Amino acid sequence: MPAKLSVLASVPFSLALLAGSLVPLQAASNAALGRALGHPLWAALTSLIVSLVVLSATILVLRVAQPNVAGALQSAWWLWIGGVCGAVYVAMATFLPARLGVANFILFVMVGQVVAALLIDHFGLLGLTAKPVNLPRVAGVLIIVCGLVVTQWGAGRTPISAQPNHNAAPAEAIK
Structure with missing residues (x-):
């Protein structure tokens, strides 16, 4: 198996897929x-x-082991x-x-996550090693954004005002 493909079979990759x-x-x-x-x-x-x-x-x-609270309190x-x-x-x-809808919510979450992650990586924020933005990484983000746009376009979205209010009291409780 080529080295790049063996990464796909790794335990961390599998755990990340499970988490997702x-x-x-x-x-x-x-x-x-x-x-x-x-x-x-x-x-x-x-x-x-x-x-x-x-x-x-x-x-x-x-x-x-017990946490090092004192060390954490002295950190950033x-x-x-x-x-x-x-x-x-x-x-x-x-x-x-x-x-x-769950799928739309998750797609918006994914776009937000990937854009924020790209910025965190690029600037090396929160103590991480900087990984500069490059064309392939931007292309990956744009593909995800395109997926969001296509999904929204194909969803035939119902206006929020026409959707049922799931937090409203049941009709029996109002009577």
Whole structure:
């Protein structure tokens, strides 16, 4: 197998694909949970609490060493924005899929992720090694943007005002 193809069969690549495949599942389940709980923000909070429980249990099972909180507190301020970013994403993923559809939501998320990642790489932000933008990388982003445009064009989008309000009270509860 050529060296470039062997990378595709690597464990990190497989785990990244698995992680990516869970994102639409997370969005769809959080959207449904938001409807069941009565508001998308309750679903976001519930999702993050479940994440806290799962990660806490994983840390205990794997016997992960105590964190170096003092070292982290003395580090750059931006080390702490991951939690804020996660909370914003989870909150958006609880109500936007019901309005956009899961596929549309994920396509917009992908475009945002790839553009932001390209900028982070180019400027070497957040302590990463700079990987300058070049024509093939820009072409890759443009292909993803084209995919988004084609998908939107082919979706025959229903205006949001004509879509059902999934957070509205059931008709029986209004009577």
